[in-house]
Structure formats: C-alpha cells, structure tokens
Amino acid sequence: MSLRYLLAALLLILLTGCSLHRPQSVELPGNLPETFHQPQAQGMRPSPAQPWWTIFADPALDELINEAFAHNLDLAQALARLEQAEALRRTTGAARLPRLDLQGQTRREKSPGIFGEHTGTSYNLSLAAAYEVDLWQKLSKHERAADLDLRAAGADAQTLLLSLSARIADFYYLAAEQRSQRDLTDDNIAAFTDILQRVESRYRQGLVPALDVYQARQNLEAARARRPQYERGLAQAEHALAVLLGRYPGDLPTGTLMTLPAAPEAFPAGLPSELLAQRPDVSAALLRLEAADARIAAAVAERFPTFNLLAAYGYSRNAFITGDISGAFWNLILNAAQPLFDGGRRKAEVERNEALFRERLAAYHGSVIGAFQEVEDALAANFAGEEQIMHLEDQNRSTEAALRLALDRYLAGLADYLPVLAAQSAHVESQSLLLNARRRLISDRISLARALGGIWMAQELERHLTGITNQGIHQP
Template identity: 40%
Template sequence: MTVFFRYYLLLTGIILGLVACSPFTPREISGAAGSLPETFALYNGSPDMSTPWWESVGSAELNRLIGDALAENFTLKEAWARLQQSRALAVQAGADRFPYLEGFAATDLSQRRIPSAGVDGSETYALGLFTSYEIDLWGRIRSQREAALETMAATGADFQTARMTIAAEVADRWVQLLSRRLQIQLLERQLENNLIFLDLIELRFRKAMVSALDVYQQKQVVENVRARIPLVEAQRQLLHHELAVLLGRPPRSQLKLSQTALPVIGLLPAVGLPADLLANRPDVRAAGMRLTASQWQVAAARANRLPSLQLTAGAQYGASAMDALFDTWLLNLAADLTAPLFDGGRRTAEVDRTRAQVDENLWIYRQAVLTAIKEVEDALESETRQREHIEGLDAVMMAARKGLEEAIQRYRRGLSDYLPVLTQLIAVQDLERDLIEQQETLIRYRIALYRSLGGAWIEDGIRSTEPDQSKKRG
C-alpha cells in the first residue's frame, strides 16, 4: 500500500498543477445587435405583452380557432419534437462532467472427460467495476455543454417563433375567409339589384321608352356580377382549406364559422422601443443564442488543441469457488495525459471554422434585428396610410351614391340616356367591393404589426399548453 499511496500523492500533485490552468471562455462581442434607432416612427408608449394580442380583436370565434391551432398544428408538433431532440443533445453534452462508471460480471464453466478419471471440470467467477473521468483542464467539456445549452435555448425560441407565426397565419386566413363571405353576400345583393334594374329597363323597352341598347348594357352588368361570384367562392373555399390544415384537420372539415362582420380594430397599439424587440421577438433571441453557442464552440475548439488528462480506476474480485469470491481482489488506478503533436492542422482548422461561424452568426443576428425593426415600421406605416385610404374611399362612395341617385332621376325624367346611370352604378358597386377588400387589408396590417412585435404571451402559452417547457441544464 505504501507504493500505491506514493503513486496517489504524485498523481494528485500533477492534477492540482494542471487544474490551476485557466480554461477558455468566449470573448464578449460589444454591440452585437448593431446600431439601433431610438424610437419607431410612430412611438406611442410601452406595449402590454402579457396577454395574447388576438384577445384585443374581441372575437370569440378567432380565440377558439387560434387556441385549436396552437394545440393541434402539425408544424408546431414538429418544432416541439426538435426541441425535445435538442434537450437530449444538451444532456449528452453535459454527461462528460461526471465520472463514467460501469460494472461487469462474468462466469466460466468448463468440463472435460478423462477416461481414467471420469469427468473433470472447473468454475471461475469475476465481479468488478470500472470508472473513468476526464479533468476539464481547459474548459472543453464545459464549453461543449454551454454551446449545447444555448443551442437548446435557441431551438426553444424557434418553437416560440412557430407559435407566433401560426397564430398570425390563423388570424390572417380567418380575416380573408370572412372577407370573402361578405363579398359573396355583397355580390348576391348586387346581382339582385341589377336584375331589378333590368326588369324596369325591359318594361320601359316594351313601352318603346328606351332602346334595346339600354337593355343589353344592363344585361352586361348583370352577367358581369354573376361571373364574379364563382371566383370569390373558389377563393373562399381555398382559404377554408388552408385554415383547416393550420388547425391540424382535413381541408373540408367543418370549422363552425358563424361571424358575420369584419372585426373593428381600434387605434394603433403601443409599440415600445426598437430595443424591446431584442427580448420580445423569439426569432431575434434565437439568432442571439446561436451566436453565443458558436462562441462557446470556439472555446471548445481552442481547448481541444491542448493536453487532456484522463483518470481511470478499476476493481475486480474473483475466485475459483463462489464461497471465496471476495478472497482475492485486484485494484488499479491510472492517469493518462495525452497531447496532440501532429494532426495535419485539423484542430487549428476547426478553430478557424468555429471563428468564421461566429462571424456568420453575428451577421445573421444583426440581420434579424434589422428585419424585426423593419417589419414593425412597415406595419405602422402601412396601417396608417391604409386608414387614410379608407377615409378617402368613404368620401368617394358618398359622392358616387349621390351621383347614382341624380343619374337615375334624370333618366326617369327623360333628361339623359342610360349611360350615366350605368357608369354610376358600376362605380358604386366596384367601390362597395373595394371597401370590403380595403377593410380586410387594414385588419391584416394590424395582424402583421402584432406579429412583428412578438410578446411575452408566447412563453406563457408554452408553459400552459406543453409539459415541462422550462429550460433544462443537462
């Protein structure tokens, strides 16, 4: 035991000397997000990100559809499975922080027949343990683990991004679908009114009060409206299919849609500051986490060029008879110090590769930040101008309807032919259809704004609908 004790003291001294080495850590990148504007063009206070944005729309139908999609959408289930894979990889990356221990047991039975002595045989048994452990001298194991944890967190942010996207897409399809239903109803009313006009003109024609040209012109208006209905109906059906698939259902499933009017949205919500997007947007957070993960990978690659120290120990017990199993034993303890001498530049190339990956992820992160800011600015500008456009269309509609009334009165009194009536009728009906489309566009711009702002509701929704969504340290 004296020799073993001396060996143990020597090994301990070597280990303590090497452990004093400084491990590699990532270098901090100052201003990774780049230059950010102080405010948005239409800054109006700090937003409330604690509740789902679609609740502000005030539609129980929309709330139900989005809730179903967040629970059943297949894309979200794919993203959730990827998150589980990432968590398992993080656990694997952290396993080397602990000693590896395995046990073994063996038995051997042999017999032989000797003519003069009969049957001769022997039995041997062995039982033992083996353990190994690498001392993380330069932080390689820690760096690999931290890189895996950051990658896992980025995958979790990807899942949040998918939730944000699915919610916005469901709302967008729902608004478009509702708009098509209203357009079909409007076209049917227009067709009915145009048929009434046609009957009146045919009556005047039979009394020789108007020419056949007036009849043909009105028939053209009737057939034009009638021809539009199948196209809008096809759009409605295709949107129904898309919405059903977003809910994880077959395309022609019954969705129980009963709302009869487009939602009325209020004034622009508070949008906060551009810097808020770094925390509120999950896609931006994911890009930042992947940047941090690549920095840890550089630290791991640098540490991999230096010597590594592996400790191994084993204990084995054995005997020729079971009752004497623990009478004999064998114990060994070893330390292996290995250092790369020549590898053709492989480890150095790996350091260069991971550093280049940091540069790549840095620009990806900055691009994600700029894109997020741009999307908010685009949505703000689009909604503001769209409101102005709708106000202008309302004014045009008022003038067009008054013009139609005047044209009809002049036509009835015989002061003009049917062309002014026809012109005003077509203008009014086109404006009616256009107003529905523009109201739809306004609501879709608001959805795009909510989507571009992100929000804390995403993480809250994950914790309430998925098991164990907390970030695990493997």
C-alpha cells in the same frame, strides 16, 4: 524538486480550471434609433404579457387560436425539436460525470503442461470507473453550447406561437372579407336584376333602344362573374384555417364570422429599446451566436492534452495447472494524451467554428435589422391604410350618389343608359375596394402586433411543456 513544482502547477490548474478561448463580445449593428421613424398612434399600448388578439374581443377567434395551439402540426414538430434539444443537453452534460461500469468475464480452457493436460475455469468480476478531467473546459463548453441550443429551440417555439396566432387571425378575417364580398355581390346582382327588368319594361314600351337592354345585361353578368372568385377565395381561406387547426381542409368548426368587423383602434409601437427583448426570433439568433462561440472554445480545447482517470476494483479466479489463484484486485490509472499529428483536422475544426460564428453574427444582425423593418413597415401600412379608408369612404358616398342621380335621370328620360352603366361599375368597384381596404387594415394591425412580439409566448410555451408527460421537459 522540479517535478514536484510541475505537479503542483498542474493541480492548481485542475482546481481553478482554464479556458483557452476568451468569449467574443457581441455588438448590435450600430446604435439603436431613439424612436421609430414612421408616425404612430397615441394612447396605451397593450401589455406584452397580454395575448395581442384580445384587442379584437372576438370569442370565436380566441377559440380558433386556442385550438391551433393544441393541434397545429408545425407547433407539434417544434415541441418535439425542443424535446430533442433537452435530451441532447442531458447527453452532453453526462460527459462531464464519471462513468461506472460493471464488467465480468468467465472462460473455460484446456492447456497442456509438463504434468499433463489441465482443464480449468477462470472468471473475474469488477467495477470499472472512468473520468475525463475537464482541464481546458472542453466538456463544459460543449454542455454550454447544448444548453444555449435548447434555449434557442424554446425561442423558436415561441416565435412559432406568435406567427401561428397571426396566421390564424389573418385567414379568419380574410374569410370574413370574402363572405362580405360575396354578400355584396349578391346585393349588386339583385339590384342589377331589378334595373334590367325596368329597362326591359321600357324597351317593350318603345321608350329605349335595345342597346340599353344589352348594357344592363352586361353589368348583371359582370356581377355574376365576380361571385365565383369570392367563393374560391372563401374556400381557400377556410381550407388554410382548417389545416392550421390540424384538420382536413373543409373541416371547420361552426360559428364562423359572417361579416367583416371594423379594425380595432390603433396602438403605439412603444420604444425601439424595448423591441429586442420582446422578439423571440432575435433572442434565438443571439443564443445560437453564443452557442457558436462556446463551440469555438471547445474546438480549441480539443488541441490540448486530455487527462483521464481510470480505476477498477474486483475479484478474480484464475485456473493454472499448478492450482487456482483467486482474490481481490484493483488498479488506478492516470492516462494523458497530447495530439501530435492529425493532418490538420483539429485546426480545421477551429476554423470551421470561427466561420460558423461569423455566419451566426451576420444572422443575428440581420434579425435585429429585420425586426425594426417589420415594425416600420407595419406602422407605415397602418397609417396609409387608415388614410386610404377615409378617401374610399368619401369615394363610396360619391359613387352611390352618382348612381342614384344617373338612374333617376335615365328613368325620367333625361339621359341615355351610358351614365348609369359607368356609375354602376364605379360604385361596385368602390364598395369592393372599401371592403378590401378594411380587411387589409385589420391585417396591418395584426402585422404590427406580430412585429412588436411580446412575452405571453413564454407562458403559453410553459403551459404546453407542462402538459407533456413522461418526458420531464421544462423551459430553461
């Protein structure tokens, strides 16, 4: 009677399933702030479903980003990793299904007997099936972990799409700034050359000392010395762009931006509660944390008995000295195994996965806090950048007026050349700083858009996966 009760209890557990590990709850690192601390612009924030770079309304930038999405090698690696994760999920899920093998054997042998030697041929052919009963949900937890890893790989690819678009735009506008800096330097060289010629003319007339000529040449050569650094910066920016497009350095498409445009209007960051759902890197960290928890459950289940159903059906023919015996055969086996001693291997594996869970939990908390830091930093940079540009524009107007006045006084013979020299240096520096500040404000806009994330990356990733043929990969 007790044996029947035991079998009935085992059958009940088999039908309902049993998990030996309770999933661990995951909490955020403290309460989310209700608002961002840094000041932010008023107005309408771009839709998270809309690619962020459309705020620049630049068709050339659109083409570059689309080409990068098609040919970037880092993105190609991410898509290949996604394919690997999909294949691994299918491999892991296959362990939960029955296995069916076709087995065959033939042999010919010679053996002695009381009636003399006998030579005969024996063979058998059978179908063999095996199935592991997932009583403790070990296999299902392994499959869940693999599925979560696949989704995390998809989130990684979305993160790369977001960062790749930001890097393309950053280098695109950096190259535009370097061109503008180079053109500004050429204008200054032309202006300083004209001033030098006028000073030399006055020197030949005996109106000014030779010192004025040397000082005029000093400013001209300083301007000429600055030009190579902008050429170098432009070349490096264009090389970086080409590599991001999957090209060799120096192989850039035509239609580059020649002048630095004004930054687009500032946009608000929205609510902190919306941020985490739009950051794929945070989603990836959470998915890997959940996968680690599932692997704890699988490791715990490894310490409990395993049950395997084995079955075979086939036909055999065996040759004996007394004659051949042939016919069909079958067998059905229930195999149970309980680990008794393994040197602490299974226990250590549970502890390793628990430590991995704690590591992934810290990584998830770090990604959440880091996401908020990136938004706060970008907001602060945008606010400070706009204020800096306002002051630099005032400074540039002042240095331009000071240079004009100093030059007029010098040419009128009312002052020496030193005020002109100082005014020229101040105005050149002011112009260069203003250009740099305008480009950095564009970068700050890009950084804010990148920090806020979005949901357009999921659609872009789906488009890429649809284009992958012969694999059958799909976004989970």
